[in-house]
Amino acid sequence: MKSRSLLALTASALALPGIAPIARADTPPTNTNIAYRVSSYEEDKLPEEFLFAGSAERYDITIHQFQLVTPVGENYGLTLSTSVESMSGASPWYAVTPFDGEQGIVMSGATIHEKRRDYSVGLRRYLDNGSLGFNVGTSKENDYESWNGGFDIQGDFNNELTTLAGGVSFSSDDINPTDASLYNRVTDQSKRTSSAFISVSQVINQNSLFQSSVNITHHNGFLTDPYKLGDSRPESRTQVAWSNAYRRFISDLDGALHLDLRIYDDDFGINSLTFDLSWYQNVGNAFQVIPRLRYYSQSAADFFTPENDFSGLPLFNSSDYRLSAYGALSGALQVQASINDMTISFVLERYLSDDSYSFYDGGKSPAIVDFTRVSLGLGYSF
């Protein structure tokens, strides 16, 4: 049992900025940091046995991201981000059950070429015991335009060992599908999204940290996928997610364990669970190697159908594989190096999904996707 004097003196000593036991994020940036990342996301072909018609080639997406973080005065940090996403390939159009009773997917032809551009600006004001952040952004595709904004506040308590945070964000999306008259698609649709979160993080000791947060998101408006035939979804969706993170540095191994668990529920009828396990291994002074494993399992939406019903009878009906019951396993390896003021990082990820991986019952889709992601990032601080 430590004496009260020692506890009081230690707590006060650990509050001194030069003796921070764990580096915290809520201090204003002192350097300007620019970062660029290019990622390639490639979906596997749809297996031939499930292809009923169309192209088996699925999406290939290339993403270029650029970010600048810079101090403004003593107490502000400014973040500018932009990204360009180029997408090509085919996507599932509708699902059928031909005479043999096996499910089949009708794909779009390999004619989709899309480009999306995102821009966002964030400003954070750092206070003695916390910070306030604002951000606005926009996202544009040729058939879609979105504006979003958010505000968050975070406060440090208990000698900065406890951090409470909360925030709200909004977005407004306008959707104008291409080739609307050709395929009898809707035009001029919109949706609104509002979201709020609260989180608490607690430094347990010099080497470990726990964080828990709850996020509630509500969507209102046109939530149907206009490019899928026979797709019709409710005009409102409420999602609740509870996320927990545990971080532990193990000094004997010079590495840190990251454990994450997320539990999700929405009123489409989807429940899901995500479990993430990563190990951050320091190698020498400049390198870090991070193997990562992730497991995901979800139930199907109430109105998910393995075969589209074109009778017009069901009010809601969708064969979108993202609404089916499935599970996914992914493994990734990240290697990063910091050399002087430069950082470089490389990520290779393989993602496999299967309905048998899910521990939930419900409608299954043969269109669930496997993909490979490769990403290279460069950063420079000055």
Place this chain on the structure above:
Amino acid sequence: MGSPCALFFRGNNKKFNSALAIKLESEIKRLENRYSRFLPDSITTQINRLAGTGNVMKVDKETASLLDYAQTCYKQSEGLFDITSGSLRTLWNYQDLSDKQSLPDESDIQLALEKIGWGKVEFHHGSICLPVAGMEIDFGGIVKEYAADCVATLAEREGCVSGMVELGGDIRIFGVGIETEKMPPWQIGIRDPFNTGHPHALIDLHYGALATSGDYERYTLIRGKKYSHILNPITGWPVEGYSSVSVIADQCVLAGTAASLAVLKGENGEQWLRELGLPFLCIDPQGKATGTIQ
């Protein structure tokens, strides 16, 4: 820092070493520039200059944290550790060891005591006001040790594997590789107050800090008697008791505070250190050592 400083570390390569050495030295310089009471532009001087004017000074977060720490020390020591006790120093001349001085007048001591007392200072929400003209604060008993900790934090953040910084006799061991790379411990000598050339004891330290407080480095001689430079802010007189007290803690600032406080507590110091629970070594004026440091 007004006292000998030394910095040793095991680096990665020549370029890393010289860049890190510059960073660590400038960190020490930064703290000296901010908190030395001898520099006309330091924060300490700015605060002291406003004493008695009624003006309130808003300080930055680091200074506020240091003042918070000083306040905790004041409370935990029931007023013995007091960063406002500086004006007593002018009554004692530590430069002159010729034994030709006389003791200060009791009336002068009482006059000086009026300008002393953290309890009189108005310090709320990062704003400080020294209400009495001539009142002074002095971070001398804290910032040297804090600087050693800052050097350690910075060096570890830069990936330094193993190192040691000594600022005026207070030592901090640091490094990210201390446990993983099975580095040998640093061998630290605890100074013998009666034979400054030889260590009283040698200890192995893997990590943390060793701070020593005592009268062997700075004292004055009056009528054949040694008077410590450590002054009791309640009586105004130099403390009597131990010739030196050394304490080991994770942070140098903590080790330094514990050592100073034990000296200030005089003969009760040892009991207080035992209750505190940090490893310590007390050496009394006869050269007898007691404590838990082996």
